[in-house]
Amino acid sequence: xxxxxxxxxxxxxxxxxGRTVVDGVxxxxxxxxxxxxxxxxxxxxxxxxxxxxxxxxxxxxxVHLDGVDRSMRPRxxxxxxxxxxGIQLVFQDPYVxxxxxxxxxACIEEVRRLHFPLDRADRRHRVAELLDQVGLxxxxxxxxxxxxxxxxxxxxxxxxxxxxxxxxxxLDEAVAALDVSIQAQILDLLAGIRRASxxxxxxxxxxxxxxxxxxxxxxxLRGGRVVxxxxxxxxxxxxxxxxxxxxxxSVPRRGWDPGRIAAGRRAPA
Amino acid sequence: MSAVLTPAVRRPxxxxxxxxxxxxxxxxAVLVLGVLVLVAALxxxxxxxxxxxxDLRSSLVGSSxxxxxxxxxxxxxxxxxxxxxxxxxxxxxxxxxxxxTAGGLLLGTVAGWRGGWADAVLSRLMDLVxxxxxxxxxxxxxxxxxxxxxxxxxxxxxxxxxxxxxxVHGLARQEKARPYLExxxxxxxxxxxxxxxxLLPNIAPTVLAQSAINFGYALMDLxxxxxxxxxxxxxxxxxxxxxxxxxxxLQQGATMPALAPSVCIVLAVVAFGIVGEGIADxxxxxxx
Amino acid sequence: xxxxxxxxxxxxxxxxxARAARPILDGVSLSVAAGETVGLVGESGSGKxxxxxxxxxxxxxGAGAEGQVRVGGRDVLTLDRTALRELRSRKVAMVFQxxxxxxxxxxxxxxxxxxxxxxxxxxxxxxxARAAELLDAVGIEDPRAAMRRRPHEFSGGMLQRVVIAxxxxxxxxxxxxxxxxxxxxxxxxxxxIAVLTRLQAERxxxxxxxxxxxxxxxxxxxxxxxxxxGRIVETRATDELFARPRHPYTAGLLACTxxxxxxxxxxxxxxxxxxxxxxxxxxxxxxxxxxxxEPRCSAETPALRPHGDGLAACLRADxxxxx
Numbered sequence: 001x002x003x004x005x006x007x008x009x010x011x012x013x014x015x016x017x018g019r020t021v022v023d024g025v026x027x028x029x030x031x032x033x034x035x036x037x038x039x040x041x042x043x044x045x046x047x048x049x050x051x052x053x054x055x056x057x058x059x060x061x062x063v064h065l066d067g068v069d070r071s072m073r074p075r076x077x078x079x080x081x082x083x084x085x086g087i088q089l090v091f092q093d094p095y096v097x098x099x100x101x102x103x104x105x106a107c108i109e110e111v112r113r114l115h116f117p118l119d120r121a122d123r124r125h126r127v128a129e130l131l132d133q134v135g136l137x138x139x140x141x142x143x144x145x146x147x148x149x150x151x152x153x154x155x156x157x158x159x160x161x162x163x164x165x166x167x168x169x170x171l172d173e174a175v176a177a178l179d180v181s182i183q184a185q186i187l188d189l190l191a192g193i194r195r196a197s198x199x200x201x202x203x204x205x206x207x208x209x210x211x212x213x214x215x216x217x218x219x220x221l222r223g224g225r226v227v228x229x230x231x232x233x234x235x236x237x238x239x240x241x242x243x244x245x246x247x248x249x250s251v252p253r254r255g256w257d258p259g260r261i262a263a264g265r266r267a268p269a
Numbered sequence: 270m271s272a273v274l275t276p277a278v279r280r281p282x283x284x285x286x287x288x289x290x291x292x293x294x295x296x297x298a299v300l301v302l303g304v305l306v307l308v309a310a311l312x313x314x315x316x317x318x319x320x321x322x323x324d325l326r327s328s329l330v331g332s333s334x335x336x337x338x339x340x341x342x343x344x345x346x347x348x349x350x351x352x353x354x355x356x357x358x359x360x361x362x363x364x365x366x367x368x369x370t371a372g373g374l375l376l377g378t379v380a381g382w383r384g385g386w387a388d389a390v391l392s393r394l395m396d397l398v399x400x401x402x403x404x405x406x407x408x409x410x411x412x413x414x415x416x417x418x419x420x421x422x423x424x425x426x427x428x429x430x431x432x433x434x435x436x437v438h439g440l441a442r443q444e445k446a447r448p449y450l451e452x453x454x455x456x457x458x459x460x461x462x463x464x465x466x467x468l469l470p471n472i473a474p475t476v477l478a479q480s481a482i483n484f485g486y487a488l489m490d491l492x493x494x495x496x497x498x499x500x501x502x503x504x505x506x507x508x509x510x511x512x513x514x515x516x517x518x519l520q521q522g523a524t525m526p527a528l529a530p531s532v533c534i535v536l537a538v539v540a541f542g543i544v545g546e547g548i549a550d551x552x553x554x555x556x557x
Numbered sequence: 558x559x560x561x562x563x564x565x566x567x568x569x570x571x572x573x574x575a576r577a578a579r580p581i582l583d584g585v586s587l588s589v590a591a592g593e594t595v596g597l598v599g600e601s602g603s604g605k606x607x608x609x610x611x612x613x614x615x616x617x618x619g620a621g622a623e624g625q626v627r628v629g630g631r632d633v634l635t636l637d638r639t640a641l642r643e644l645r646s647r648k649v650a651m652v653f654q655x656x657x658x659x660x661x662x663x664x665x666x667x668x669x670x671x672x673x674x675x676x677x678x679x680x681x682x683x684x685x686a687r688a689a690e691l692l693d694a695v696g697i698e699d700p701r702a703a704m705r706r707r708p709h710e711f712s713g714g715m716l717q718r719v720v721i722a723x724x725x726x727x728x729x730x731x732x733x734x735x736x737x738x739x740x741x742x743x744x745x746x747x748x749x750i751a752v753l754t755r756l757q758a759e760r761x762x763x764x765x766x767x768x769x770x771x772x773x774x775x776x777x778x779x780x781x782x783x784x785x786x787g788r789i790v791e792t793r794a795t796d797e798l799f800a801r802p803r804h805p806y807t808a809g810l811l812a813c814t815x816x817x818x819x820x821x822x823x824x825x826x827x828x829x830x831x832x833x834x835x836x837x838x839x840x841x842x843x844x845x846x847x848x849x850x851e852p853r854c855s856a857e858t859p860a861l862r863p864h865g866d867g868l869a870a871c872l873r874a875d876x877x878x879x880x
Contacts, residue, residue: 040742053455077459084457097448099467111456149830150601157452164456179600180769181846184813184826191823206743209815213823237819250747251817254799256776258751261744 005066006030007052007087007168007200012061014047021047023224024061029168029217031066034194034201036211036232038247039221045204048221049172052202053089065167081115088161092173094153098145104156105131105141111163130159133196134189151182155189162193170202175210187214208251212236220244298543301536309355318346320353320506329523341511341526342518345504351529353506358537361422361500362487368426370480373433378464380434381441392438395431403428404490411499418501421494429483436479440472478548485541492534508534561588562731562763563612563649567624570607570616579835581607581617582787584624586861589731589763594754596778596795597767598810602833603784609733609767613649614641628731646673650724652753654736656716660708666692667704670723677727691722695752714745718752725756731763739768750777771810775799783807786842787834793867801879803869806843808879841872849878 007029014022022044029035037045050056052063054073063070065086074083091097098107109127112119119126131141134155145153154174161169171190175183191214194201205211211218212232219229220243228241239245249261308315317337324344332339338347380391407424414420444450445468453463494500495509503510508530515527570582582604589595599605607617611626614633626633628648636644653659660669670688675681685704692700695718708716717737724732734753738746754777757764768774774781774795781798783791783806791804802808809827816824829846838845840855847854854872864874 040744055451055454080459081457084455089452089455091448091452093448097452099449099453099471101467101470114457151830160452160456179831180771180810181600181813181827182830184815184824185828187815187824188826207815208743209817212817213815233819236817246744248817250743252746252750252770252773252776253817254772254775254795258747258776259755261747261751 004028004064006033007202008062008064009048009052010062010064012048012051012063013059014044014051014056015059021224022051022058025219025221025224025226026061027219027226027229029200029202031167032194032198032200033217034203034215036203036205036215036218037221038205038208038211038218040206040247042223043221044224045221046172049089049170049202049204052168052170053087054083055089085115085164085166087168087170088164088166089170089172090154090157090161090174093177094150094157095177097157098153098160100145103142103144104136104148104153105138107145107156108141108160108163111160115164127163130163131156133162133193134159135185149182150178151185154178154182154186158186158189158193162197162199166199168200168202170204172204173206174203176205176207183210190214208236208247220247294543295547298540298547301540302544305355305359305537305540308352309359312352312356316346316349316352318349320345320350321504322346323504329518329521329526331523332525338529339523339525341514341523342521343504343514347511347526347529350506350511351508351533354508354511354530354533357418357501357505357507358488358492358533361418361425361491362484364422365425365429365487365491366480366484368422369429369483370433370476372426372430373435374437374469374476376430377434377437377439378441378468381438382445382460382464382468384442388438391434395434395438398427399431399435401428404493407490407494408497408499411494416499416502421491421500425487425490429487432483433476433479437472437476440475441468444468444472474548474552478545478552481541481545481548483545485538485545488541489534489538492530561590562629563587563589563765564627565608565611565624566627568608568611568626569623570604570611571621572617573619573621579833580787581620581834583834584861585784585787585789586624587765587782587789587792589765591730591763592758592761593780594757594764594766594778596774596781597765597784598769598771598774598781599784600769600810600831602786602831602836604787604834605767605769605784606735608784609735609765610651612731612733612765613645613651646677646727648729649731649733650727650729651733651735652717652720652724652737654739656713656720656740657708659720660716662708665705665707666711666719669708669719670704670726673723673726687726688722691726692719694725694756695719695722696748697722712745714741714749717741717745717749721749721753721756725760725762728760729762731765732757733765733767735767736769737766738773739770746773753777771814772816783810786832786837788842788870789861789868790843790870791868792861793865793869797866801865803864803867803874803879804843804871805847805849805879807869809846841870849873 010026012022012025025044025048027035037048039045047056051058057073058071070083070086074080098104105127108130109123112123112126131137136152136155140148140152175186178186187210203211203215215232218232218235219226220241222243228235228239228244235244236248239248322345326344327340328342328344330336330340336346338351341347376391376395380388403425406428407421410420410424450463450467453467491500492509495507496513498513501507501510511530512527518526565585565587568582568585572579572581585608587595597605597609612628612633614636616622622634628644633644667685667688670691671684674684674687688704689700692703697703697715697718711719737753738749741749766774766777778795780794782789783804785806791802791807798807799811802811812825813827814824827846832842838855840857841859844850844854857872859870859872861868861870
């Protein structure tokens with residue numbers, strides 16, 4: 001092993017049909033750390049996440065995880081599996097991220113079977129453990145996804161991602177589709193999982209308030225570029241970049257004056 | 270949290286089928302197809318006469334207690350020929366639909382999932398086959414291989430493959446972009462496994478609906494080939510060939526030998542159409 | 558006090574027996590006066606969308622309703638088709654969540670804006686001038702050019718401005734906004750809210766603002782109704798609601814909303830999941846998730862009663878449990 005540990009992304013680029021969506025994004029996520037990638041729609045945050053897990057191919061730049069280069073497409077089964085054990089992803093909408101035909105317990109068991117074929121004896125035990133870790137029991141395990149609520153499905157999706165025992169878990173707007181009271185449950189759950197397992201989080205979100213409570217570092221993206229990066233507390237209390245300030249001012253709260261923000265935005269343009 | 274959870278109980282088959290109900294028309298169509306299959310299976314037991322037994326003395330007898338639907342020009346019992354005709358009538362389309370569905374699934378999935386050059390090549394190939402009229406290809410096949418069931422079935426199977434292939438191609442592309450299939454890619458499964466285990470079962474109902482509709486069309490096309498003399502050869506009982514035979518009887522005032530198989534073809538085609546549309550409707554409703 | 562533009566009075570809605578007779582709303586009452594902004598806040602299944610749509614006479618197909626929904630003193634639920642059309646074109650306008658679904662994608666923006674005016678008998682040139690004025694008012698530059706463009710040429714935020722302009726075209730007394738910014742980015746949300754509240758203040762329009770976001774409601778509304786499982790559980794002036802909530806659900810929502818302010822505590826989850834009225838057991842629908850529930854909470858359905866300066870539907874609202 002060589003180079004620094006953790007996830008190191010350098011100069012990641014991606015374009016679609018001549019339009020650059022991700023334009024030289026770089027960041028570092030230490031082992032067990034938690035990094036927020038914040039921005040509005042079209043800023044390239046989701047495309048970045050998809051490149052990290054291999055759902056899109058980068059046009060340029062490098063991705064290293066614990067010194068191992070992930071920029072090339074993996075060759076063969078072993079490469080594919082090793083790559084999958086590096087980074088896992090939880091999608092935004094739990095209503096479409098689970099195979100509707102497969103009971104959720106079996107859905108997690110599949111992952112264990114793929115990645116740890118030799119632990120047949122305690123596979124069931126591990127599946128139960130994973131489900132328990134996300135607050136689900138045997139009864140839910142036997143159900144098809146459609147019989148579970150949105151929050152329960154997102155718990156399944158998290159357990160499934162953890163089943164591969166990844167070093168990095170990417171959460172792509174993973175609480176955005178949930179009711180507020182459920183959102184808090186999932187955030188709480190995620191914080192607990194990070195403490196217990198030491199998995200690193202890459203938290204992709206548009207919601208600064210959510211990022212504030214779950215990350216140590218944050219990178220603000222706009223138009224495919226990182227405009228500001230630093231410790232979350234610092235960035236959210238003393239933003240340096242005008243765009244970060246605009247984002248912060250735009251978060252609704254009591255005594256909020258949207259008129260001023262709108263006026264402030266038009267002035268520099 | 271417990272309100273949505275009820276134990277998954279295996280429902281009896283009939284109750285599982287009931288939500289398929291798209292009104293009485295759908296039920297009637299299913300019944301018609303059921304009777305058809307039953308008749309085809311039991312033809313030797315229920316047919317009153319040998320369908321190929323000639324009896325020139327009782328040519329073109331009207332309907333009577335002996336011959337419910339009368340006889341044709343060669344004195345063969347029309348009812349018996351009709352019942353036996355259901356066998357080739359269903360076997361041919363079954364083979365066509367089976368082969369074209371298999372071919373379409375393979376080509377469509379590979380093109381839709383792989384994308385890139387594989388997509389370009391396979392899609393152009395399917396367009397090419399699509400643009401050639403199936404009946405014409407079938408007639409060419411027969412010219413080379415001789416008449417019978419085999420040549421038309423192979424030709425029609427080739428001609429129908431793009432219908433399924435294009436559908437599957439679209440479905441595969443659409444499903445590939447859905448997070449549930451993407452999640453399998455992120456987990457490290459091979460494309461082949463994802464397609465066989467997760468993609469195909471999820472698109473199967475839609476493909477099934479299309480296949481049911483294709484079944485009716487294939488039945489009609491094969492009957493047309495038999496009618497033209499390229500398909501199943503006399504004296505074997507076949508609806509299309511029976512209409513051809515019955516044509517000369519029509520000139521002598523006997524309608525039944527041509528009318529009876531025509532009615533059977535129309536009934537079967539319409540019934541398959543309704544069932545196919547019914548399944549498609551239901552899927553559309555479930556999507557919502 | 559000015560007479561209320563909108564009074565919803567004891568509205569109960571139930572789906573028909575043919576479709577498993579499900580109750581959706583139970584005894585919902587609220588009012589909006591001219592120039593007032595009233596929030597209707599709730600999670601999924603709370604019935605907030607059904608309640609606000611009833612103001613336009615839009616109930617789920619075949620649903621049975623009890624109670625009254627009065628706009629300008631007339632009960633919407635008893636209006637015939639002509640009167641409903643009159644109501645929708647003159648008195649009440651609605652802004653939906655997804656602007657793309659609210660605009661015909663094939664028509665030019667100008668046609669979309671003027672068709673209502675033309676139908677009301679305004680001559681073409683006057684209607685065009687009025688539409689341009691409205692687009693200018695919602696902050697769209699070069700309105701004449703914008704009117705020649707089609708919906709796909711607009712961003713979501715810009716299109717929602719167009720929808721707001723169209724809603725204001727008939728100079729309605731009352732505007733219903735059902736999650737108008739949920740589909741938009743935060744910065745765009747701020748702009749659209751700025752436009753909406755400015756125009757509402759200028760014109761003295763009453764606004765019923767429906768959202769799942771308590772913080773957003775707090776920023777926009779004078780008074781907030783919190784809904785849970787088809788019922789209103791708390792009604793209070795915004796500052797009061799935030800400072801001294803009386804219903805444990807309101808308190809729970811406040812505590813579980815992640816806050817951006819420095820030093821704000823991490824969100825505290827409420828156990829369980831939000832229910833709809835059909836799933837709710839007897840008694841208080843929130844009892845199963847409530848940290849303060851007593852045995853009587855699952856036996857007796859609490860009525861919405863005055864507590865402090867507002868209303869709360871909790872048997873223990875006077876016991877100071879949330880202090």
